[in-house]
Amino acid sequence: MGFVNHLPTRRELLVGSGALFAWSQMPRIARAEGRDPRLLVIVLRGALDGLGAVAPVGDSDWISLRGDRALVLDGKTPALPLDAFFALNPAMPNLHRLYKTGKAAIVHATATPYRERSHFDGQDVLESGLVKPGMTNSGWLNRALLALESGGRVDPRGSRALGIGSVTPLVVRGSAPVMTWVPQKLLPASEDTQNRLLDLYRHTDPKLATVLQARMKLASLGGAPGTGDPMSDDPTLAPGIARVRAYFAEAAGTAARYLAKPDGPRVGAMGFVGWDTHIAEGAAAGQLYNLLGALDGAFAAIESNMGEAWRETVVAVVTEFGRTARINGTQGTDHGTGTVAFLIGGALAGGRVIADWPGLKPAQLFEDRDLKPTTDLRAVLKGLLRDHLRVEEKVLADAVFPGSADVRPMGGLVG
């Protein structure tokens, strides 16, 4: 079969645990212009706390909202200034560097049209591109690809599905031919999943709670469970931030290597889990800080593995919704609405935070709890699809994001 030469090596299969890519043909119109654009969509599942990632340090209500959990410029781990108003989580120096060189932009106070707070439904809306959940089994990225005629000379893989595994992100599912690659080894259960399970056990089965807690303690000490047995270096074991970092970087880096190949795919999608920070969010040091650091490492890996193709690359990092503006009773945040999207890549016209800032006073919050969304995420995505991949505006409004005619594509995102 045609894809044999392109099968990932064992090493690549090993490192990519949990990541998913899908890709399809080269956009013909863009090619006709002598361009060869790449688009990678990264879905952060679990709902990223936008305020913990990009803090409105210039907002006078910021400190009163988050108290000593607020990221600040003169904190113990000082936030990285973006402009006079916003500062970036200190875990993300790569993103900061890209931003400073105009190769990254941040959209703040953004959301899909979904206004409830269920992860599954929220991800469904985010990925399907429809205004309501559960209405279709195809994703906006796939439908965008359908609209793009192939420029020929495409990798034969683009026209066949490769079903190594069973999970394809909804955003790329659909009738446009897609190849998915599902690595064999999977990410160990995240710290968040372990914490939730521990909480569940505490309420239902104290014995199991004791055991799980012991294991988590062991992992946090850096010892792999079952040290001394032949499986102890198995990457499916011993969760820990070092593994997550390595996993994010290598998974994203692998995606970039494929996108960079002259005969490789041009569009990909993948997902990272773990962002549902209900307990001990730790934006400045802790859970969220660690995850954002891992994501920042993934950005660096993409940049470096894209090589020459970096200048024609856009990476859109999106999440299903944001989190509560205030800290909850367990030093975390609950499901919210407005959040951030990260855009990086050599093709971006970046160096700015795009936000119609809603303010943080109680009356300015959505339902007196969440950052109010003022930018429709679809406008951002439509802007990228139109200006980077050259999907026609009418197609975007009718087929890719149905019912979004009144959501104008955001211009000027791509340089």
Add this chain to the structure above:
Amino acid sequence: MSNSARAEAVLALHRFGMGPRPGSIAALGSDPRGALIAELDRPLVLTAAASLPSSAKAYRTVADANARRTARAKQAQQQAKKQQTASAPVMSEEQTQTQGPAQGQEKDGAEMAAKQAAEAVPDPGRPMYLQEAKLRTEAALGADIGFAERLVWFWSNHFCVSAYKIQSMSGAYEREAVRANALGHFVDLLQAVEGHPAMLFYLDNLGSMGANSIAGINRSRGLNENIAREIMELHTLGVRTGYSQNDVIGFANVLTGWTLVPPGDNPEHGGEFIFNPRLHEPGGQTVLGKRYEQEDAEQGRAVLRDLAAHPATATHVATKLARHFVADEPPPALVAQMAKTFRDTEGDLKQVAIALVSSDEAWRGPPSKLKRPGEWVVGMVRATGIREVDPTRFTGGQDLLGEGLWRPSAPKGYPDDEASWIDGVGRRLDIANNFAERVAATADPQAIIKDVFASEIAPEVKQAVGRAESRQQALALLFMSADFLRR
């Protein structure tokens, strides 16, 4: 269907079956006990296994491959040596003395060639193991309830062999000896397993010979007590039930000559059971105070018959069954009832199983048993409605969870108590997380709670599932919940 009937159906599937799957609770109807008993009337045959080799054939195939491997290795070694000799320059005596390392290299080269030649002959044992594993696991996935399959698993573990030692036969052994008799009389099951070549191989009886047997006299080798001891200690009476070292020796003498046809000698019957009189200790033997004067294999069969009928065996078996299905410390009344049924029916295992599920004691809650890794994994797969498995993945997962299929570390088989397994729960989370990711696109956690569990699940679990950040996480939490781990 009433709430209590639904709850009893869920318990029936977890405790006595392979776990609920879509539609199974409705299928159990209003009489879960009756449904469990009805399942025991269906044939336990693995029809799909008709194409698999018998244990003897499997054994011959592996033995043939081993012989070919040895031949290729010898050939390659000789060839390598010949070439080296031909190309080696003529050396003086002094040079030869100082050429130690070079000679070493020559030797290494020949060994390397031998090793490579040997490795070029594929090992047929592993594909057979995997194929057997696939069919066995899919039988568990395909069973309506899985009570009968659980009994096969129980008896297979009670009468375990190890694929570490005898991979080729491990799956076929279970089919031929255990599955075929799991719902019959204990004595027939006992005769089938102890006379099976896989067991005789596993417990070292192939070369065991009486001191006064022809082979014993000629070769000055002798008795191996292993199988005799394990049969009494593990398979029948139970440890510390009154048998002595002399009983072990007497019984071991009885079993001398129980061996298999050497595969190299007989391409048609190699690997089959044979009683070899040349190994057998002549004359009568005493076991547990009774004299056995029979000739040949009948002597062993007679001892096995008496062991099967011994009251200690009834108690031992009833206790193990009740411990496996109901609780680490099973209710004494339940054990007594099952042991009585065993004695009253001459060890009719179907009746014993019926006695188990007919006792109210067996249905008491709360569910305290920690599922063993194998039943837990199968339960997880069943919940999603999947009917087929990749045996490499499945057996790999079982190895990781410490319950490698047909690979217990000792003849005692895998333990059945919580203390042995609970520390492995963390590893289960990795497996659950892994599985959840693979099925997240098609398996809806809410639908599983509703359709598979009929919502008979703790409110805390429902809440955790509802609040999960992704389907994968929701599924992992569901599979790892106490409702799923315990029965």
